[in-house]
Amino acid sequence: QVQLQESGPGLVKPSETLSLTCTVSGGSISTYYWNWIRQPAGEGLQWIGRINGGGSTNYNPSLKSPVTISVDTSKKQLFLNLSSVTAADTAIYYCARDGLSRALDIWGQGTMVTVSS
């Protein structure tokens, strides 16, 4: 059974880089697209971007902070870097698998990141 686990610092200072890792267990990372989604407290879901096992990426152009998503297939990990963060980047960050159905069929539990000095 495929499981996803996000990890990373819970607190990031303004103007610094937010870096998160999503570790995939129980299945292949190569076959699918893997997404990052975030959710500010009490608000809706915002898609950040995605990457496949070959490193092909798509990003949400509406994000104000520059985004980079990368993957290490040997470690079965994907990475999110969000640079020059502001308080508006405070949110729960989720990784999720784009299933064969093109829906987000498996999600991590999420990790809370606060941007504050």
Added chain:
Amino acid sequence: DIQMTQSPSSLSASVGDRVTITCRASQSISTYLNWYQQKPGKAPNLLIFAASSLQIGVPSRFRGSGSGTDFTLTISSLQPEDFVTYYCQQSYTTPRTFGQGTKVEIK
């Protein structure tokens, strides 16, 4: 970007009621429409994919329909665990976009 508009943003209902949530896309997305349920403090959970296909393990009281720009999620008989928040999402193109959510509350 494709805008997804859900309505209502919240609704009040009782156990056993039939409820319908609508989702409208700003352009045609064929049947590339998914529905998620989110319980407080938890990650979203896929209920319906491709507009009308029930995800494995999801109770049959959940039903999705629609194509093009207009979609609905119907819960035929609300159970106590269904009083949570629901989101639609288009997977027609990137950036993927979500509706703003519909919170189902107990009347």
